[in-house]
Ligand code: ASP
């Protein structure tokens with residue numbers, strides 16, 4: 269019998285009806301496979317808990333009260349329908365006590381924030397387990413152990429895989445419906461930790477790797493990965509299968525915002541991941557595995573990141589000076605700016621970086637203080653509101669002429685390309701255009717590579 273890990277995102281478990289529906293999906297799948305379920309918090313609850321923790325620490329009683337009662341009524345209503353009020357009630361009381369503690373101390377550490385935010389998954393796992401007549405377990409209880417970088421804790425992989433297998437395997441073999449909290453785990457000292465936003469995906473692939481599952485299903489509200497965003501390209505199609513490499517490259521563009529490290533355990537242990545929808549169960553979704561892309565065109569998907577800023581840091585002082593790039597990236601990194609794309613020409617007279625528009629002010633301040641004032645660079649040119657467009661596909665690698673095709677398709681639309689980057693892995697070609705031209709560039713590439721079928 270196959271083993272399948274089914275992970276449900278927040279919209280899939282947003283209320284009692286959705287939870288019952290997911291439970292039905294698990295039951296059907298269990299007829300022919302062993303299933304372990306992983307759940308996110310009910311949609312929106314993680315954000316509410318984060319706000320609640322901040323409000324409590326700041327002494328904002330009105331907001332704290334309002335959020336607590338909203339959380340209470342939403343979970344109590346679901347619990348009444350799913351007949352688990354006797355378990356949900358005490359959990360909500362615990363949350364209350366914890367939040368009062370934060371309010372009393374008037375300060376919020378990363379550690380106590382994790383304790384508060386973990387309630388989203390703790391509550392939803394109890395609700396889902398009730399709907400399934402199964403057993404709710406926390407990430408800690410199944411054996412996921414992390415370091416103590418609260419908020420972004422990293423699982424200690426070898427130990428976690430070993431412990432999860434020891435704990436879960438016997439239960440799964442007995443045919444129990446186990447529902448595991450996504451996102452939350454604990455340190456080696458047993459302190460609650462969380463593994464980063466979107467971390468339930470990561471929990472699912474860790475469980476899949478530990479159990480040597482046949483497939484890991486990431487169930488959410490999208491049918492799967494697409495050849496392009498259908499809001500930009502109406503004839504965009506669902507991708508039936510893509511490789512791990514390609515999906516990692518696509519993930520950067522928020523094609524389906526997965527936890528950035530979630531695919532690692534699956535790729536390493538060669539376990540297929542399927543992205544599918546709980547709102548459209550007949551659709552098999554997109555299979556991510558090692559499949560080679562040989563029978564596909566070179567480009568699989570065309571993606572776009574909008575609202576970006578292009579900074580070009582220039583000056584003759586940079587030419588032939590080892591370490592300049594390190595200083596540029598160091599200055600940005602120290603300011604907490606995430607760089608989305610980099611390019612430099614061999615003349616070395618300038619380095620261009622793309623950052624999210626929301627980080628522009630910060631990036632600019634860092635460049636001013638760290639590079640201009642210290643005369644490492646002479647000038648910085650900034651262009652706001654640009655888009656990064658990327659053509660992604662592993663079969664591009666080693667096949668000549670793809671770049672020519674990409675750029676002539678864009679040139680035919682009379683769109684000016686401002687900066688270009690391609691990694692040596694040749695998994696994607698990325699370029700920057702002004703924001704208004706982004707969608708037409710995406711459509712032009714989608715047409716040029718015949719992705720609409
Ligand atoms: N509930 C967490 C979040 O919203 C984890 C997850 O949904 O994967 O980020």
Ligand code: MG
Nearest residue numbers: 277278308466
């Ligand atoms: Mg989520």
